[in-house]
Amino acid sequence: MAILSKKDQRLILDPLADDNPITIQVLGICSALAITAQLKASIVMAIAVLFVMGVGNVVISLMRNIIPSKIRIIVQLIVVATLVIIVDQVLKAYAYTLSKELSVFVGLIITNCIIMGRFEAFALANGPARSFLDGIGNALGYGVILIIIGFFRELLGSGTLLGFKVLGDPIEKTGLYSIGYENNGFMLLSPMALIVVGLIIWVQRSRNKALIEEN
Amino acid sequence: MLEHIELFFKSIFIDNMVFATFLGMCSYLAVSKKVTTAVGLGAAVIFVLAVTVPLNWYLDQYILRDGALAWLGPEYADYDLSFLSFILFIATIATMVQLVEIVVEKFSPSLYNSLGIFLPLIAVNCAILGGSLFMQSRDIQSAGLALNYGISSGIGWFLAILAIAAIREKIRYSNVPAPLRGLGITFIITGLMAIGFMSFGGMLTGGDEDEGVASPTTESAVIKEDAKKEKTLEVASITNEKEN
Numbered sequence: 001m002a003i004l005s006k007k008d009q010r011l012i013l014d015p016l017a018d019d020n021p022i023t024i025q026v027l028g029i030c031s032a033l034a035i036t037a038q039l040k041a042s043i044v045m046a047i048a049v050l051f052v053m054g055v056g057n058v059v060i061s062l063m064r065n066i067i068p069s070k071i072r073i074i075v076q077l078i079v080v081a082t083l084v085i086i087v088d089q090v091l092k093a094y095a096y097t098l099s100k101e102l103s104v105f106v107g108l109i110i111t112n113c114i115i116m117g118r119f120e121a122f123a124l125a126n127g128p129a130r131s132f133l134d135g136i137g138n139a140l141g142y143g144v145i146l147i148i149i150g151f152f153r154e155l156l157g158s159g160t161l162l163g164f165k166v167l168g169d170p171i172e173k174t175g176l177y178s179i180g181y182e183n184n185g186f187m188l189l190s191p192m193a194l195i196v197v198g199l200i201i202w203v204q205r206s207r208n209k210a211l212i213e214e215n
Numbered sequence: 216m217l218e219h220i221e222l223f224f225k226s227i228f229i230d231n232m233v234f235a236t237f238l239g240m241c242s243y244l245a246v247s248k249k250v251t252t253a254v255g256l257g258a259a260v261i262f263v264l265a266v267t268v269p270l271n272w273y274l275d276q277y278i279l280r281d282g283a284l285a286w287l288g289p290e291y292a293d294y295d296l297s298f299l300s301f302i303l304f305i306a307t308i309a310t311m312v313q314l315v316e317i318v319v320e321k322f323s324p325s326l327y328n329s330l331g332i333f334l335p336l337i338a339v340n341c342a343i344l345g346g347s348l349f350m351q352s353r354d355i356q357s358a359g360l361a362l363n364y365g366i367s368s369g370i371g372w373f374l375a376i377l378a379i380a381a382i383r384e385k386i387r388y389s390n391v392p393a394p395l396r397g398l399g400i401t402f403i404i405t406g407l408m409a410i411g412f413m414s415f416g417g418m419l420t421g422g423d424e425d426e427g428v429a430s431p432t433t434e435s436a437v438i439k440e441d442a443k444k445e446k447t448l449e450v451a452s453i454t455n456e457k458e459n
Contacts, residue, residue, distance in 0.1 A: 023398070026241065026244050026245055026398060027241060028241070029237065029240035029241055029244065030237060030238055030239060030240045030241055030341035030342075030345075033237040033240070034236055034237045073309060073338055074306070074309045074310075074313075077305045077306070077309050077338065078302065078305075078306070081301045081302040081305050082302065084301055085298060085299075085301055085302065088298070088301070089298060103352060104345060104348035104349055104351075104352055107300075107301050107344065107348045108238070108341050108344060108345055108348065110301055110305055110344060111305075111340065111341040111343070111344045111345075112341070113241040113341075189413065190234070190235060190236075190237065190409060191234070191406045191407070191409035191410045191413065192406065193237070193406075194237075194402050194403070194405050194406035194409060195402070195403055195406035195407075197402050198395070198399050198400070198401075198402035198403035198406065199403075201394075201395070201398055201399040201402065202392075202394050202395050202399050203394075204394075205393075205394035205395070205399065206394040209393075209394075
């Protein structure tokens with residue numbers, strides 16, 4: 001980190017905790033929750049967003065002086081859509097089953113509010129290097145939350161992590177299951193993602209009182 | 216007619232955009248502090264969905280899907296442009312949203328002011344693009360059904376944002392633990408509402424057996440029915456295997 005100035009470090013580190021895109025800025029929840037039933041899908045999604053955010057922020061920042069402000073949303077959408085098509089085609093080529101699982105949610109990265117939000121708030125006003133750091137930082141902040149949710153939902157819901165049976169075999173009753181532990185299938189259903197995010201927000205805000213909202 | 220009714224209720228309650236697929240969560244959370252603004256945004260979403268889903272259905276049918284270009288001539292019959300669907304769908308949506316923005320600004324400046332930044336952001340509302348993408352992936356059969364799907368999933372979204380806005384107006388008088396105030400409690404309430412909406416899941420599956428006995432009207436219905444039965448058989452055999 002020594003190569004980066006204090007200000008640039010903040011660009012990466014702030015979104016990881018105190019300015020997290022999901023829990024504080026309320027951006028990018030749309031495509032985040034539906035795919036977190038498994039850790040693997042969450043990680044792939046985080047990487048996809050990292051790529052789109054990093055490259056997209058740089059492209060928009062390079063074009064910031066030539067985009068007429070009236071049609072900027074359409075320009076931004078075209079840039080994101082192109083990047084997402086690349087991601088989608090790569091996924092289809094190298095991880096077909098996973099891309100089937102993620103189904104329309106890869107496409108929905110286009111409308112992920114983090115991406116548009118950062119374009120509007122940062123890349124349109126800053127140079128490409130700083131925009132790149134900002135994009136990476138926010139995508140990492142998003143990825144961290146996604147991976148936390150995916151971790152708990154897969155662990156508690158199906159007793160596995162990345163497909164490995166870390167808690168023992170539920171059918172042969174080994175490991176934790178031998179003492180009567182059961183998987184909580186409810187964790188795999190969509191409503192639990194919302195409640196897990198709610199709990200993450202609770203933990204984060206009790207640790208940092210400055211973030212508490214007025215009622 | 217029957218399939219229209221089925222699709223209508225299915226997209227409002229069972230596949231509700233907010234509670235089942237988390238589409239449009241950003242604006243759902245951000246604009247749900249007051250009932251009046253929530254109603255305005257909900258109406259805008261219904262309208263935009265009703266316009267964009269059928270439009271994108273035509274795009275998908277006649278330009279994008281495998282072999283859709285056959286109407287140009289036999290030499291185009293094996294073109295598959297479906298990788299372009301993201302960019303074409305989003306272009307349609309962005310244009311339509313611009314149009315809605317102009318109309319709203321002209322006819323209802325107060326609504327325009329209260330919606331503020333969220334009107335242009337409808338273009339990046341996942342619910343709108345999600346509607347088109349689900350329309351494509353669920354293989355909706357006709358333009359009429361696509362229109363129905365757009366309107367009914369819009370209504371589902373409208374219901375969701377209306378309900379949460381009403382709850383949030385009331386919850387202001389309750390004593391919520393300080394760290395949960397605002398966003399946290401909204402997430403948890405939405406989760407509880409989603410659990411509630413899951414109970415609609417059985418709504419359209421009851422009475423399947425009776426339909427099988429009565430003579431089905433169309434060929435496709437028969438095929439669908441058979442496919443369904445096969446699926447349930449498959450699931451049953453899988454669970455049996457697991458238990459053994």
